[in-house]
Amino acid sequence: MKKQYGVSLLVASLVVIALAAVAGSGRPDNDVPAPPTIGTVLDDFKLPDTDGKEHSLKSLAGSKGVVILFIATKCPVSNAYNERMEKLAQDYKAKGVNVVGINANNTEPAAEVKSHAADKGLTFTILKDDGNKIADRLGATRTPEAYVLDANMKLVYHGRIDNSQKAEGITANDLRDALDEMLAGKAVTKTGGAAFGCTIKRVS
């Protein structure tokens, strides 16, 4: 019985390795450019907020860094994170890291993004990425999706906010952990994480 289990485990591992190696050698989805790698220093960019006023990322960043969150008005996963995102913004603003939201959904106009934010109590600046240019530049695919840049615009984290859509089930708070490590001057140990979310509605 034990021997069979051992063989089964070995074989399963081989399958996973083989499958992962083959899959990983394929090209990324043609519609979405590959994201910048961790450690890349990002260029500044300008996007309008929901009133149409342009802002540069640098002007919105805190003294210690900035969190970019790709969000949506209609995605249930993004909406499940509304309170957590607002709390994150409040908690880390005091520590010198600002949160900036970006809505890159072609299907969600600025007026809708603005009223949704007011409705849900989101007080951080939300920019509108019409034409999904910045989403393309950052290789963002889904909502919610988080990027952390340090004080020098260096990418130190890219991925999920935490590991549970439902707030009660969180066992890994990846984004907060990364921010805390960055603020403590340490290297970020977990630089990203996968989670199910709604694809960004790109201009086709």
Place this chain on the structure above:
Amino acid sequence: MRLFLSIVLALALAAIAAQSQNSQAPSSKTSTDGALTSAASEITVVDLDGLKKLLQRDPKEARPLLVNFWATWCDGCREEFPDLVKIDDDYRAKGLNFLSVTVDELEDKRLAVSFIQEMKAKMPVVLLNVADKEPAIHTIDANWDGALPATFIYDRTGALVYRHFGKIKPEELRAIIDKTITQ
């Protein structure tokens, strides 16, 4: 390198084929011509091991495999589903296997069942039930971060030949399938 990986995969498949079925085996069966069949009104719950088993191919009767990930809460997933049902109808007899995977929470399974009944889906549908989604996502594709909907095509050898995140483009998908089934 690719040849080596194919051999490893084939050996792994052969070994697993020799294992006895465990209780996680889905209700879908493999008919004699290698097609996955199932009662469309059922959804089998699988864990990550169960999903991996479904992604394996019988080396004697390997058919190309289309895998689509969706959830009832995902608008794009719901919108593209009728096109996928059509593709299943058109290509099943031509040699394509199709596995539909919902990542709805277990407690929402009845919503998923209602949905596939409404869609008149005939392909096998499973619900992936895992506590931590990340290992599952990376197992399917190292380049996937969990965006839904997600569609993958594996050729007869098990190689990933197509991935698409977001609603499918039916014509593009059909062209890839045409190429894969004639290889």
